[in-house]
Amino acid sequence: MALYSAAASVLAGLERGEGGLKSLVYNSGFAHVRQLYALVSETLRYAPVLEKLLDGASLLQAEKKLPPQLAKVLVYDLLFGKGVKCGGRWKALVRRHRARLEAELARMKVRLKVSRNEDLLAPEQAVSPTATQVPRYVRVNTLKTCVDDVIDFFKRQGYSYLGKAVSLEELKALSGKKFLLDLHLPELLVFPSQTDLHDNLLYTSGHIILQDKASCLPAFLLDPAAGSHVIDACAAPGNKTSHLAAILKNKGQIFAFDVDPKRVATTNTLLTRAGVTGCQLAQQDFLTVDPRDPKYSRVTHILVDPSCSGSGMVTRVPGEEAPSAERLQALAGFQRRVLSHALSFPALQRLVYSTCSLHQEENEDVVQSVLQDWGSAFRLVTTFPSWPCRGLAVFPGAESCLRASPAETLTHGFFVAVLELCREGAAAPSSLPAAVKENLGEGTEPGLAPRKRKKKKQRVKE
Incomplete structure (x- = not known):
């Protein structure tokens, strides 16, 4: 539930104009910043669709204690993401309304004469082809393990290891539960782009790091x-x-x-x-x-x-x-x-x-x-x-x-x-x-107030 609460807080901060997406995510204190960044980004991308779904299903009227930002995050993951993975009352709440939300989504697709979720988005909101083809890169943390042991672990989890890649085309063609050793970096494994390993034991124990190539x-x-x-x-x-x-x-x-x-x-x-x-x-x-x-x-x-x-x-x-x-x-x-x-x-x-x-x-x-x-x-x-x-x-x-x-x-x-x-x-x-x-010694970050010196002030030059 911590992920959804953190995402809802970031959305609320954006609405109040408290900062940009990146700064709010990094200042959230949430441990897995890239996971949080991705969830908030996708929720924002689907925001117009989510607002129509919430309105059509009357979710906020039925659940008056549910914050709108949290509702968007939960409904995004339920209908467009990986499925709601939290526990507790919020999970039970959103699943209680699942049938109504799915029915409203189906009606929206019929009205717009589309069949895919992606087609509900305006052209400027759609994911570009280059974004969707970036694989999931996994750096083996050699402080705790080695490449061979990580490969064996994933094989036991049902993944198919295809060996070391020889071209970018091989990385681009990855699908399902298949993975490769990167062609450039010796301790980097490559999975299909939609592979979610945030709950994998190797990640939670620090044996692998989810880090872009x-x-x-x-x-x-x-x-x-x-x-x-x-x-x-x-x-x-x-x-x-x-x-x-x-x-x-x-x-x-x-x-x-x-x-x-x-x-x-x-x-x-x-x-x-x-x-x-x-x-x-x-x-x-x-x-x-x-x-x-x-x-x-x-x-x-x-x-x-x-x-x-x-x-x-x-x-x-x-x-x-x-x-x-x-x-x-x-x-x-x-x-x-x-x-x-x-x-x-x-x-x-x-x-x-x-x-x-x-x-x-x-x-x-x-x-x-x-x-x-x-x-x-x-x-x-x-x-x-x-x-x-x-x-x-x-x-x-x-x-x-x-x-x-x-x-x-x-x-x-x-x-x-x-x-x-x-x-x-x-x-x-x-x-x-x-x-x-x-x-040397001028301000800390662009746009921040100048640091005070004993003799004089210096400003960040923008």
Whole structure:
């Protein structure tokens, strides 16, 4: 029932204008944020249909204590989702009205002369073909198990293992209870897109992580050696942090930061379930972390995955407005500050910058700007040559970056750049470029109030 209550709360927050979908989901405190995000997104997509069903079946008139937002979530899952899985009185209530709701749904289809649920939606609400073809990716958590054991477990549950994929077409053709080993990442299993594993024992015990393939790229490409000291600058909800811990084999040290207390709580829950040790999780704005603090003197690898527009997420609400030019400029300014700050750590050798955005302003433009600020201190690394989708050719070397998209890589939209310290011409933190010094220490998130300083105030420049 916690899932439905959390979804109803997010819907209510959206109606009151308390924030965007992504921020409300991450601030909800619910442990499984992607599951919650997907449920709310789908409920919103079907909202006009659900309102007509509730009205036609007179559900809210019959059940006056049932909040409208909770009614929408329950009826969505009952008629369009996986079926109501909660217990208690709400489950009994919605099932008591099941016959009336199904009859009203049938009448609606007859009136509109359609046969599929999807046909009830307006064209702009329908799921795009690229969204429906993104498979369910499952990262094996090697802190607790191994790929072979997970494969054997699923086989015992009636799934058919088809071996290692050799093409994206094989992933696209998956159906039923069949799965593959990914063709690019060695610890990633691939299931049909509609596979729901949130109640699977392997997931609830932390033996597998439900994580999109593109989201696995940052830690995979950072590739710190066991025993390394690593920073995850913007850690919530924790999937990439747990991936880093698995790569490190729980040896070494991870410093993970997030400014929001609810997101930190969510991250802590995920890391505990995944068996992560050797990670110091702090509720702190990464921009306030002092690179010269002796505790970070051995940090050689940093993962920077800052707040972004989220334009690459295939679970975005249909019809959601694209970010304005002003919003993109504010996000890009924040992203540049975080990336520049990360590059100022004195022992840094390798850094990954990533976003789940499709916009050049948040991706290639940010990387180009920061590299120009740092002169010859850092360079872009050409990595993962077998990856089919590269950065936009907007500056020399941009093809070293990686991009991902539903159409080209069967993943969420993503961007990844790998930067390494140049042995010659590296700038020490004490001799940072002027532009970098100016950017370091400015505000925490785009659009937030400025932080107060002892001598003067500084504002986030949007």
